[in-house]
Amino acid sequence: MPEPVGVRQAQAERTRSAVLAAAAAVFVDQGVQAPVxxxxxxxxxxxxxxxxxFPTRADLVSAVYRHQIDTCAALSARLLEESASPFAALTRWVDAFVEFLVTKHGLGAALGSGDPGLENLHALMLDTLVPACATLLDACADAGELGADITAYTxxxxxxxxxxxxxxxDRDDAKRxxxxxxAGCRSAA
Amino acid sequence: MPEPVGVRQAQAERTRSAVLAAAAAVFVDQGVQAPVxxxxxxxxxxxxxxxxxFPTRADLVSAVYRHQIDTCAALSARLLEESASPFAALTRWVDAFVEFLVTKHGLGAALGSGDPGLENLHALMLDTLVPACATLLDACADAGELGADITAYTxxxxxxxxxxxxxxxDRDDAKRxxxxxxAGCRSAA
Amino acid sequence: MPEPVGVRQAQAERTRSAVLAAAAAVFVDQGVQAPVxxxxxxxxxxxxxxxxxFPTRADLVSAVYRHQIDTCAALSARLLEESASPFAALTRWVDAFVEFLVTKHGLGAALGSGDPGLENLHALMLDTLVPACATLLDACADAGELGADITAYTxxxxxxxxxxxxxxxDRDDAKRxxxxxxAGCRSAA
Amino acid sequence: MPEPVGVRQAQAERTRSAVLAAAAAVFVDQGVQAPVxxxxxxxxxxxxxxxxxFPTRADLVSAVYRHQIDTCAALSARLLEESASPFAALTRWVDAFVEFLVTKHGLGAALGSGDPGLENLHALMLDTLVPACATLLDACADAGELGADITAYTxxxxxxxxxxxxxxxDRDDAKRxxxxxxAGCRSAA
DNA sequence: AATGAATGAGCATTCATTCAT
DNA sequence: GATGAATGAATGCTCATTCAT
Structure with a gap:
């Protein structure tokens, strides 16, 4: 038995992944408040x-969405480079963020619920997405495309x-x- | 005993009011899903x-907010007369609506929850506030102050x-x- | 006001009758366990x-069926005279009893439930119908049409x-x- | 740890048995509608x-009585072979059925209640006992010991x-x- | 005597969480 | 580390019964 621990770790990792995949699927069907x-x-x-x-539900919810959140956060830098203007980048980034949210049934409601049990998820968003968004907002402000009175978090x-x-x-209404x-943000410029 | 029935009715009415007051207070603390x-x-x-x-929870929630909802709905006509422009009226009406919502902790979440047990409340809003809002939106559209592609309900x-x-x-963030x-709606005009 | 008490009594009696009529109707629809x-x-x-x-439910149930029970009890004597044989009289009396029972949804179940709250009803049946039935059984026994080992109550x-x-x-099955x-009783003769 | 799963299963089985035993006891005392x-x-x-x-009450009731019901059903074939005549077999089988019923306080009432929550139990009886009884009835009819107009179910x-x-x-009355x-069924032959 | 509002015990059911194996 | 049986608090709802008017 060369690496029994490694084998076990691999198995544990597989279990963890299975849980995450299942949770993601169940969350889509029933929302993040689905029975454990x-x-x-x-x-x-x-x-x-x-x-x-995942000792708390928030740990699970956070883990489920961490990858997508990270991807979304990383997107901001690339969009800023590729887009014609900072506001265009912001627009596209927000599109991606919205796309993420509307496909997660109940995630928006969960984030807005103020449920103390979801602090971790909240913190995750704060730590990764807010800076990404802030970067875009700052760029917009520098370019004069946006008023300065709106924080990324808000x-x-x-x-x-x-x-x-x-x-x-529905989703289309939300996107609109x-x-x-x-548009309102821009008009404040 | 001049009005024995009246006495009983009065007592019942007091009880009903006490329940409404208690419900309003509890709703602020715990949201509209608070235990009966x-x-x-x-x-x-x-x-x-x-x-x-109040046979159903929705009956109770509706009753708690009905007065304010009715007042808010009635406001639209007056504002339309008094304001300098339809959009100014809409702005002020929305201010009142927001003021109503932000003082009811959890009401917004309840309305957005899609909870089938709150259909009555949903219907109440639909029946009274949506028409009021629609009137304002129509006036704005007629005056060219607004694009026509936004429904009152949405x-x-x-x-x-x-x-x-x-x-x-917080409330200030919400108002902002x-x-x-x-502003975004207007800029679409 | 010659007979103010009488007037009141008459009113009370009318109320009582109304309750009995309503109870009879509700019992048919929902059974004798219907909500008060x-x-x-x-x-x-x-x-x-x-x-x-009617302080207890049994008081009400008893009162509802007392008239019919009395009628049924009184029937035995007449049938005994009119019928060709004691067993024929018994048969016809049982038919009447069955007819009474099957039209009262849940009455049979109530009688069989052993519910201590229905003692009064039980006693009423015991006091009026059992003697009537016993008379018929005795006559049958005397005529050699029936074995003597079956009590009226049983x-x-x-x-x-x-x-x-x-x-x-259904009713037809019950009657059969x-x-x-x-027939089994008779064959024991 | 040779059979860790087996240990758990055994414990679960013991729990299940304890529940069944408790339910059987409580059913005798309070009937099958006893509080969970x-x-x-x-x-x-x-x-x-x-x-x-036992997700539903009927599941529990069925489980409590299933063994005895199965035993009773299996009895019919043996009795048919051993008995002198089909009717004798039927008589002995009915004795066994009655013995089963009278020791389960409230079971008869439960079966007769038409309670939709007891459909499973009803179905269990229908599926196992009715065919067993029907076999006996058919044999009796073939032997001319019984009229053909009585169904097993009825x-x-x-x-x-x-x-x-x-x-x-009491039980003796019921048996009699x-x-x-x-006897009445036979006399119809 | 009549009323019916108010009470609250009682029951079914769900589900987060623990812990022995 | 994984399991899942067991727990029981929490909650919705019904309805018999009381009693002030």
Whole structure:
């Protein structure tokens, strides 16, 4: 048995991945408040395993979305280079952010809920997306395309809220309202 | 005994008011999904009394907010007369709507939740506020102050979402974002 | 005011009758375990009135069926005279008893439930119908048409049980089974 | 740890058995509609455990009686071989069925209640006992010992009803009445 | 006598969380 | 590390019963 620990670690990692995949799927179906048991069942593991890997629900939610959040955050730099203007970059970045939110049923609502159990997720967004967004906003402000009175956090929170969809307010409505909000930001310049 | 029935009715009305007051207070603390028991306890009545007066939770939530909703709806006509322009009227009306929402912790979230148990409340908003808002939007469109592609319902839903406040996104933030959204609507003209 | 008390008594009697009529109707629809409020509502009185007139549910159930029970009891003597044989009289009397039971949804089940709250009803049946049935049984025994080992109470209880109908065991089934039981009684002669 | 899973399964099985035993005991005392809490308390488990093992009340009731029902059903074939005549076999089988019923307080009433929550139990009886009884009835009919107009279901329902015992109508009464009913069936031949 | 508002015990059911194996 | 059986607090809701008017 050359590397028994490594084998075990690999197995543990696989378990962790299975849980994340299952959680992501269940979150789409039932929202981030889905029963833990449903996730465990879908992942083919026991509920205890979920609690071991993700002590709180926020840990799980954060982990599920971390990759996408990181990708989204990294996008800002590239868009700033590629786009004709800072505001164009901001617009495209927001599009990506909205696309992320509206495909996660209940995520917007979860972020807006103020649920103390979701602090980690909140912190994650704060630490990665807010700086990315701030960079774009600063660039816009420097270019005179945007008033300076809007913080990245507030804007993202507002966008998150606008992406809380429902039966009579769907993804397209959300996207349109976010676009309108951005237009409002620009007109303040 | 001149009006024995009147006495009883008066007592019942007082009870009903106590329940409404308690519910309003509890809703602020815990949101509209607060346990019925908590409301009953705060009102100093049994749970049965709550169910007698308000068979469903939506009945209670609707009753708690009906007066303010009606007042808000009635405001639109007056503002349209008094204001310098339709858009100014819309702005002031939205201010009042926002003021209503941000003082009701969790109401925005409740409206956005799509909870089937809150259909009545949803319907109440639809029936009274949406027409009021639509009147203002039409006037704005006629005056060329607004693009015609935004429905009253979508706008109100978006405003409702923007008013979901939290620890780092307070009433002032919400008001600012709503104002920005309105600015965006105008710029579409 | 010659007879103010009489007037009041008459009114009280009318109320009592209204409750009885309503209870009878509700019992047919929902069975004898129907909520008190439903009966009160149908009678157009307050629940307190029901409790005043019929302190226990059994009081109400008994009162509702007393008339029919008395009629049924009185029938035995007449049938004994009119019928060709004591057993023929018994058969016809049982038919009447069954007819009474199967039209009262849930009455058979109530009688068989052993519910201590229905003691009064039980006693009423015991005091009026059992003697009537016993008379018939005795006559049959004297005529050699029946074995002597069946008591009136047991027979009636059995008949009552056989009349507990349901989705796949309807009135006709009940009647057939009662007839078969009687045939069994006779064959024991 | 040779069979860690087996240990857990064994423990779970013991819990399940404890619940079944407790339920059987409580059913005797209070009938099959007894509160779940009472069963849980008697079994020394939490209510959740009951729901885990028996999601619906009918599942629990069915499980409690399944073994005896199966045994009873299997009995018919053997009796048919061993008995002198089909009717003798039927008689002995019915004796066994009655013995089963009268020791389960409230089971007869439950079967007769038409309670939609007990459909499973109803179906269990239908699927196992009715065919067993039908076999016996057919044999009797072929032997000319019985009229053909009685279905197995109706007969068993009637027997079930006759076995609803109470303070003044005990097991012996029930047995006697069932015997009488059978005698009536035979006399129809 | 009649009313019916109010009470609250009682029950079913869900689900987050723990912990022995 | 993984399991999942067990727990029980939490909550919605019903309805018999009381009692002030």
């Amino acid at each position: 048991r449903d996730i465990a069942e879908r992942a083919g593991v026991g509920v205890g395993t979920i609690y071991r890997n 804007l993202m929170r507002a966008i998150g809220n606008l992406c809380i969809t429902g039966p009579d307010y 309202m976010v676009a309108t909000l951005l | 028991r908590d409301i009953a306890e705060r009102a100093g009545v049994g749970v049965g009394t709550i169910y007698r007066n 706008l109100m839903r978006a405003i409702g979402n923007l008013c979901i406040t939290g620890p780092d996104y 974002m709503v104002a920005t959204l309105l | 409020r439903d009966i009160a509502e149908r009678a157009g009185v307050g629940v307190g009135t029901i409790y005043r007139n 027979l009636m209880r059995a008949i009552g049980n056989l009349c507990i109908t349901g989705p796949d065991y 089974m009662v007839a078969t039981l009687l | 809490r009472d069963i849980a308390e008697r079994a020394g488990v939490g209510v959740g455990t009951i729901y885990r093992n 007969l068993m329902r009637a027997i079930g009803n006759l076995c609803i015992t109470g303070p003044d109508y 009445m069932v015997a009488t009913l059978l």
